[in-house]
Amino acid sequence: MTVAATFEIEYLQYLKPDGSLSGPLPPAVPNAEALLPLFKQMLYVRTFDTKAIALQRTGKLGTYAACLGHEATHVGIGASMKPEDVFAPSYREYGAQFMRGVKPREVLMYWGGDERGNDFEGPRNDYPWCVPISTQCLMAAGAALSFKLRKQDRVAVATCGDGGSSKTDFYAALNSAGAYSLPLVLCVINNGWAISVPRASQTGAQTLAQKGIAGGLHCLQVDGNDLVAVLEAMRRAHERARSGEGGSVIEFMTYRLHDHTTADDARRYRGEQEVKDAWLKEPFLRLRKFLTDQKLWDEAQEKAWIEECGKLIDVEINAYLECPVQPVEAMFDFLYAELPEELHAQRAAAIALEKRP
Secondary structure, three states, rough: OOOOOOOEEEEEEEOOOOOOEEEOOOOOOOOHHHHHHHHHHHHHHHHHHHHHHHHHHHOOOOOOOOOOOOOHHHHHHHHOHHHHHHHHOOOOOOHHHHHHOOOOOOOOHOOOHHHHHHHHOOOOOOOOOOOOOOHHHHHHHHHHHHHOOOOOOOOEEEEEEEEEEEEEHHHHHHHHHHHHOOOOEEEEEEEEEEOOHHHHHHHOOOOOOOHHHHHEEEEEEEEEHHHHHHHHHHHHHHHHHHHHOOEEEEEEOOOOOOOOOOOOHHOOOHHHHHHHHHHHOOOHHHHHHHHOOEEEEEEHHHHHHHHHHHHHHHHHHHHHHHHOOOOOOOHHHOOOOOOOOHHHHHHHHHHHHHOOO
16 A cells, blocks of 8 residues: 555643642743743733623623633743734734733723724734634734745734634635645634534544645644643744744643633533643643742632732723713714715714713
8 A cells, every 4th residue: 555645643741730840941931930930920811701701791891702711722832922923803802912012001992892802912913813713814814824935924813712723714814824825823723612612523634734745734732721731832933934844733731620611501502520630630730739839839829819910800800891982973984984875864864863861
Protein backbone atom coordinates (compact mmCIF):
# COMPACT_ATOMS: atom_id res chain seq x y z
CA MET A 1 0.00 0.00 0.00
CA THR A 2 1.23 3.47 -0.91
CA VAL A 3 0.58 6.18 1.68
CA ALA A 4 -0.08 9.66 0.33
CA ALA A 5 0.27 11.44 3.66
CA THR A 6 0.28 10.91 7.39
CA PHE A 7 -0.19 13.30 10.29
CA GLU A 8 -0.30 13.50 14.05
CA ILE A 9 -1.53 16.11 16.52
CA GLU A 10 0.69 17.02 19.43
CA TYR A 11 -1.03 17.61 22.78
CA LEU A 12 0.44 20.13 25.23
CA GLN A 13 0.02 19.99 28.99
CA TYR A 14 2.54 21.10 31.61
CA LEU A 15 0.42 21.90 34.65
CA LYS A 16 -1.78 18.98 35.63
CA PRO A 17 -5.20 19.38 37.30
CA ASP A 18 -3.67 18.68 40.72
CA GLY A 19 -1.33 21.65 40.34
CA SER A 20 1.83 19.63 39.76
CA LEU A 21 4.13 19.92 36.75
CA SER A 22 4.41 17.05 34.29
CA GLY A 23 7.92 18.19 33.35
CA PRO A 24 10.14 21.28 33.21
CA LEU A 25 8.64 24.67 32.36
CA PRO A 26 8.76 25.45 28.61
CA PRO A 27 10.52 28.43 26.96
CA ALA A 28 7.36 30.57 27.19
CA VAL A 29 7.55 30.52 31.01
CA PRO A 30 11.11 31.26 32.25
CA ASN A 31 10.16 30.73 35.90
CA ALA A 32 7.21 30.34 38.22
CA GLU A 33 7.29 34.03 39.14
CA ALA A 34 6.37 34.90 35.56
CA LEU A 35 2.96 33.29 36.08
CA LEU A 36 2.00 35.39 39.09
CA PRO A 37 0.79 38.56 37.29
CA LEU A 38 -1.19 36.45 34.83
CA PHE A 39 -2.76 34.49 37.68
CA LYS A 40 -3.81 37.78 39.25
CA GLN A 41 -5.27 38.82 35.90
CA MET A 42 -7.29 35.60 35.80
CA LEU A 43 -8.73 36.46 39.21
CA TYR A 44 -9.52 39.97 37.97
CA VAL A 45 -11.39 38.55 34.98
CA ARG A 46 -13.34 36.14 37.17
CA THR A 47 -14.31 38.95 39.53
CA PHE A 48 -15.45 41.06 36.58
CA ASP A 49 -17.46 38.15 35.19
CA THR A 50 -19.27 37.64 38.49
CA LYS A 51 -20.15 41.33 38.78
CA ALA A 52 -21.29 41.53 35.16
CA ILE A 53 -23.70 38.64 35.68
CA ALA A 54 -25.05 40.38 38.80
CA LEU A 55 -25.63 43.53 36.74
CA GLN A 56 -27.59 41.54 34.19
CA ARG A 57 -29.68 39.80 36.83
CA THR A 58 -30.64 43.16 38.33
CA GLY A 59 -31.66 44.65 35.00
CA LYS A 60 -28.65 46.94 34.56
CA LEU A 61 -27.10 45.01 31.66
CA GLY A 62 -28.43 43.21 28.62
CA THR A 63 -27.78 39.59 27.72
CA TYR A 64 -24.21 38.78 28.73
CA ALA A 65 -21.86 35.96 27.64
CA ALA A 66 -19.92 34.70 30.67
CA CYS A 67 -16.32 33.51 30.42
CA LEU A 68 -16.19 31.40 33.59
CA GLY A 69 -13.69 28.56 33.08
CA HIS A 70 -11.98 30.16 30.08
CA GLU A 71 -9.67 32.47 32.01
CA ALA A 72 -6.37 30.65 31.38
CA THR A 73 -6.98 30.36 27.64
CA HIS A 74 -8.12 33.96 27.24
CA VAL A 75 -5.43 35.57 29.39
CA GLY A 76 -2.75 33.39 27.81
CA ILE A 77 -3.79 34.38 24.29
CA GLY A 78 -3.77 38.07 25.14
CA ALA A 79 -0.48 37.92 27.04
CA SER A 80 1.24 36.31 24.06
CA MET A 81 0.42 39.08 21.62
CA LYS A 82 2.43 42.21 20.83
CA PRO A 83 0.73 45.63 20.78
CA GLU A 84 1.10 45.90 17.01
CA ASP A 85 -0.62 42.55 16.39
CA VAL A 86 -4.33 42.37 15.58
CA PHE A 87 -6.95 40.45 17.53
CA ALA A 88 -10.30 39.35 16.08
CA PRO A 89 -12.41 38.04 19.00
CA SER A 90 -15.81 36.44 19.11
CA TYR A 91 -17.89 37.66 22.06
CA ARG A 92 -16.51 36.35 25.36
CA GLU A 93 -12.70 36.69 25.26
CA TYR A 94 -12.59 39.48 27.84
CA GLY A 95 -9.40 38.15 29.44
CA ALA A 96 -7.54 38.50 26.13
CA GLN A 97 -9.05 41.91 25.46
CA PHE A 98 -8.19 43.27 28.91
CA MET A 99 -4.59 42.23 28.26
CA ARG A 100 -4.83 44.18 25.00
CA GLY A 101 -6.06 47.36 26.70
CA VAL A 102 -9.84 47.11 26.40
CA LYS A 103 -11.54 48.59 29.46
CA PRO A 104 -14.19 46.67 31.44
CA ARG A 105 -16.52 49.67 31.09
CA GLU A 106 -16.36 49.20 27.31
CA VAL A 107 -17.38 45.55 27.65
CA LEU A 108 -20.32 46.61 29.82
CA MET A 109 -21.35 49.34 27.40
CA TYR A 110 -21.46 46.83 24.57
CA TRP A 111 -23.61 44.34 26.47
CA GLY A 112 -25.70 47.25 27.70
CA GLY A 113 -26.69 47.94 24.11
CA ASP A 114 -24.33 50.85 23.45
CA GLU A 115 -22.14 50.25 20.39
CA ARG A 116 -19.70 52.90 21.60
CA GLY A 117 -18.30 50.12 23.75
CA ASN A 118 -16.95 48.56 20.56
CA ASP A 119 -14.86 51.66 19.87
CA PHE A 120 -11.99 50.59 22.12
CA GLU A 121 -9.71 53.25 23.51
CA GLY A 122 -6.88 50.73 23.76
CA PRO A 123 -6.14 48.41 20.79
CA ARG A 124 -7.23 50.67 17.96
CA ASN A 125 -6.43 48.08 15.27
CA ASP A 126 -8.27 45.19 16.94
CA TYR A 127 -11.63 44.11 15.59
CA PRO A 128 -14.88 44.62 17.52
CA TRP A 129 -16.84 41.79 19.12
CA CYS A 130 -18.25 39.45 16.53
CA VAL A 131 -21.54 37.68 17.27
CA PRO A 132 -22.01 36.12 13.78
CA ILE A 133 -20.16 32.85 14.22
CA SER A 134 -16.58 32.68 12.88
CA THR A 135 -16.81 35.56 10.43
CA GLN A 136 -14.01 37.13 12.47
CA CYS A 137 -11.68 34.37 11.24
CA LEU A 138 -11.93 35.73 7.70
CA MET A 139 -11.30 39.26 8.97
CA ALA A 140 -8.13 38.08 10.68
CA ALA A 141 -7.02 36.26 7.53
CA GLY A 142 -7.43 39.49 5.58
CA ALA A 143 -5.38 41.38 8.15
CA ALA A 144 -2.68 38.70 8.00
CA LEU A 145 -2.57 38.99 4.21
CA SER A 146 -2.07 42.74 4.48
CA PHE A 147 0.80 42.20 6.95
CA LYS A 148 2.52 39.89 4.50
CA LEU A 149 2.03 42.16 1.50
CA ARG A 150 3.38 45.12 3.46
CA LYS A 151 6.23 43.05 4.90
CA GLN A 152 5.17 43.95 8.45
CA ASP A 153 6.29 41.96 11.47
CA ARG A 154 2.76 41.50 12.78
CA VAL A 155 0.47 38.56 13.51
CA ALA A 156 -3.32 38.28 13.30
CA VAL A 157 -5.05 36.17 15.95
CA ALA A 158 -8.68 35.06 15.82
CA THR A 159 -10.74 33.08 18.32
CA CYS A 160 -13.80 30.94 17.77
CA GLY A 161 -15.59 28.14 19.58
CA ASP A 162 -15.86 24.45 18.80
CA GLY A 163 -19.09 25.15 16.95
CA GLY A 164 -17.41 27.97 15.07
CA SER A 165 -14.86 25.52 13.66
CA SER A 166 -17.70 23.93 11.69
CA LYS A 167 -18.45 27.12 9.78
CA THR A 168 -17.35 27.74 6.20
CA ASP A 169 -15.79 31.03 7.33
CA PHE A 170 -13.32 29.11 9.50
CA TYR A 171 -12.38 26.75 6.68
CA ALA A 172 -11.97 29.60 4.20
CA ALA A 173 -9.72 31.45 6.63
CA LEU A 174 -7.44 28.48 7.27
CA ASN A 175 -7.33 27.61 3.59
CA SER A 176 -6.26 31.17 2.74
CA ALA A 177 -3.66 31.11 5.49
CA GLY A 178 -2.19 27.89 4.11
CA ALA A 179 -2.31 28.91 0.46
CA TYR A 180 -0.59 32.24 1.07
CA SER A 181 1.52 31.24 4.10
CA LEU A 182 -0.05 33.96 6.25
CA PRO A 183 0.93 35.02 9.79
CA LEU A 184 -2.42 33.89 11.18
CA VAL A 185 -3.20 32.06 14.43
CA LEU A 186 -6.66 30.51 14.61
CA CYS A 187 -7.58 29.68 18.20
CA VAL A 188 -10.42 27.18 18.56
CA ILE A 189 -11.67 27.39 22.13
CA ASN A 190 -13.29 24.01 22.61
CA ASN A 191 -15.52 24.38 25.65
CA GLY A 192 -17.52 21.28 24.88
CA TRP A 193 -20.74 22.92 23.78
CA ALA A 194 -21.93 25.10 20.91
CA ILE A 195 -24.80 26.49 22.98
CA SER A 196 -26.77 23.22 23.39
CA VAL A 197 -24.99 21.20 20.71
CA PRO A 198 -22.26 18.93 22.14
CA ARG A 199 -18.82 18.57 20.59
CA ALA A 200 -19.63 14.99 19.58
CA SER A 201 -22.38 16.27 17.27
CA GLN A 202 -20.18 18.91 15.64
CA THR A 203 -17.79 16.75 13.64
CA GLY A 204 -16.45 13.24 13.18
CA ALA A 205 -12.85 14.48 13.41
CA GLN A 206 -10.79 13.10 16.29
CA THR A 207 -9.62 16.61 17.12
CA LEU A 208 -10.66 20.07 16.02
CA ALA A 209 -7.01 21.03 15.63
CA GLN A 210 -6.54 18.62 12.74
CA LYS A 211 -8.91 20.65 10.59
CA GLY A 212 -5.98 22.94 9.89
CA ILE A 213 -3.99 20.14 8.30
CA ALA A 214 -6.20 20.21 5.22
CA GLY A 215 -5.11 23.82 4.70
CA GLY A 216 -1.44 23.12 5.32
CA LEU A 217 -1.29 24.81 8.72
CA HIS A 218 0.60 23.75 11.82
CA CYS A 219 -1.79 22.21 14.34
CA LEU A 220 -1.76 21.71 18.11
CA GLN A 221 -4.19 20.58 20.77
CA VAL A 222 -3.67 22.17 24.17
CA ASP A 223 -5.01 21.81 27.70
CA GLY A 224 -6.74 25.17 27.74
CA ASN A 225 -7.06 25.08 31.53
CA ASP A 226 -3.27 25.03 31.81
CA LEU A 227 -1.94 28.57 31.49
CA VAL A 228 1.60 27.29 30.95
CA ALA A 229 0.53 25.18 27.97
CA VAL A 230 -1.49 28.05 26.51
CA LEU A 231 1.50 30.39 26.68
CA GLU A 232 3.83 27.83 25.11
CA ALA A 233 1.41 27.00 22.30
CA MET A 234 0.98 30.67 21.48
CA ARG A 235 4.74 31.26 21.64
CA ARG A 236 5.31 28.53 19.06
CA ALA A 237 2.55 29.83 16.79
CA HIS A 238 3.80 33.42 16.94
CA GLU A 239 7.36 32.31 16.31
CA ARG A 240 6.30 30.36 13.22
CA ALA A 241 4.20 33.26 11.94
CA ARG A 242 6.94 35.87 12.41
CA SER A 243 9.60 33.71 10.81
CA GLY A 244 7.56 33.18 7.65
CA GLU A 245 6.58 29.58 8.37
CA GLY A 246 2.87 30.31 8.09
CA GLY A 247 -0.20 29.98 10.24
CA SER A 248 -1.41 27.68 12.98
CA VAL A 249 -4.62 26.17 14.29
CA ILE A 250 -4.62 25.64 18.05
CA GLU A 251 -7.42 23.79 19.80
CA PHE A 252 -7.72 24.80 23.46
CA MET A 253 -9.52 22.17 25.52
CA THR A 254 -11.52 23.89 28.24
CA TYR A 255 -15.07 23.95 29.58
CA ARG A 256 -17.91 26.44 29.82
CA LEU A 257 -18.73 26.46 33.53
CA HIS A 258 -21.59 28.93 33.12
CA ASP A 259 -24.57 28.98 30.79
CA HIS A 260 -23.85 29.95 27.19
CA THR A 261 -25.23 33.41 27.98
CA THR A 262 -27.51 34.81 30.65
CA ALA A 263 -30.39 34.00 28.27
CA ASP A 264 -29.52 30.29 28.39
CA ASP A 265 -30.21 27.51 30.91
CA ALA A 266 -27.56 24.81 30.41
CA ARG A 267 -29.31 22.48 32.86
CA ARG A 268 -31.73 21.67 30.07
CA TYR A 269 -29.11 19.92 27.95
CA ARG A 270 -26.11 18.84 30.04
CA GLY A 271 -25.82 16.69 33.13
CA GLU A 272 -24.98 17.85 36.63
CA GLN A 273 -22.12 15.35 37.02
CA GLU A 274 -20.43 16.60 33.86
CA VAL A 275 -20.28 20.11 35.28
CA LYS A 276 -19.06 18.88 38.68
CA ASP A 277 -16.24 16.97 36.98
CA ALA A 278 -15.29 20.06 34.98
CA TRP A 279 -14.95 22.13 38.16
CA LEU A 280 -12.21 19.76 39.31
CA LYS A 281 -10.15 20.60 36.21
CA GLU A 282 -10.78 24.34 35.99
CA PRO A 283 -7.83 26.69 35.44
CA PHE A 284 -7.84 28.77 38.60
CA LEU A 285 -7.55 25.92 41.11
CA ARG A 286 -4.53 24.23 39.55
CA LEU A 287 -2.55 27.42 39.08
CA ARG A 288 -3.31 28.57 42.61
CA LYS A 289 -2.09 25.22 43.94
CA PHE A 290 1.11 25.48 41.91
CA LEU A 291 1.87 29.05 42.99
CA THR A 292 1.06 28.24 46.61
CA ASP A 293 3.44 25.26 46.53
CA GLN A 294 6.10 27.59 45.10
CA LYS A 295 5.56 29.97 48.07
CA LEU A 296 4.47 32.71 45.69
CA TRP A 297 0.84 32.94 46.79
CA ASP A 298 -1.20 32.49 49.94
CA GLU A 299 -4.70 32.97 51.30
CA ALA A 300 -4.03 36.46 52.66
CA GLN A 301 -2.71 37.68 49.30
CA GLU A 302 -5.72 36.22 47.55
CA LYS A 303 -8.21 37.85 49.89
CA ALA A 304 -6.50 41.23 49.52
CA TRP A 305 -6.28 40.95 45.73
CA ILE A 306 -9.92 39.93 45.29
CA GLU A 307 -10.92 42.91 47.42
CA GLU A 308 -8.76 45.17 45.26
CA CYS A 309 -10.25 43.67 42.10
CA GLY A 310 -13.72 44.42 43.40
CA LYS A 311 -12.83 48.06 43.97
CA LEU A 312 -11.20 48.42 40.55
CA ILE A 313 -14.15 46.86 38.78
CA ASP A 314 -16.67 48.93 40.75
CA VAL A 315 -14.98 52.02 39.29
CA GLU A 316 -15.55 50.58 35.81
CA ILE A 317 -19.17 49.67 36.62
CA ASN A 318 -19.88 53.18 37.88
CA ALA A 319 -18.31 54.66 34.76
CA TYR A 320 -20.64 52.49 32.67
CA LEU A 321 -23.75 53.31 34.71
CA GLU A 322 -22.99 57.04 34.65
CA CYS A 323 -22.31 57.18 30.91
CA PRO A 324 -24.89 59.50 29.28
CA VAL A 325 -27.33 57.67 27.02
CA GLN A 326 -27.05 58.59 23.37
CA PRO A 327 -29.95 60.59 21.89
CA VAL A 328 -32.38 58.54 19.85
CA GLU A 329 -31.29 60.20 16.58
CA ALA A 330 -27.89 58.51 16.95
CA MET A 331 -29.36 55.37 15.37
CA PHE A 332 -29.90 57.38 12.21
CA ASP A 333 -26.88 59.67 12.31
CA PHE A 334 -24.28 56.91 12.66
CA LEU A 335 -25.81 54.29 10.38
CA TYR A 336 -25.46 56.04 7.02
CA ALA A 337 -22.87 58.43 5.61
CA GLU A 338 -25.82 60.26 4.07
CA LEU A 339 -29.27 59.57 5.49
CA PRO A 340 -31.70 58.31 2.78
CA GLU A 341 -34.50 60.75 2.11
CA GLU A 342 -37.23 58.34 3.22
CA LEU A 343 -35.72 58.11 6.73
CA HIS A 344 -35.74 61.82 7.49
CA ALA A 345 -39.39 61.66 8.57
CA GLN A 346 -38.68 58.62 10.77
CA ARG A 347 -35.79 60.46 12.40
CA ALA A 348 -37.99 63.45 13.17
CA ALA A 349 -40.71 61.20 14.56
CA ALA A 350 -38.26 59.36 16.81
CA ILE A 351 -36.97 62.65 18.21
CA ALA A 352 -40.51 63.82 18.87
CA LEU A 353 -41.39 60.61 20.70
CA GLU A 354 -38.27 60.76 22.85
CA LYS A 355 -39.18 64.26 24.05
CA ARG A 356 -42.75 63.38 25.05
CA PRO A 357 -43.56 63.91 28.74
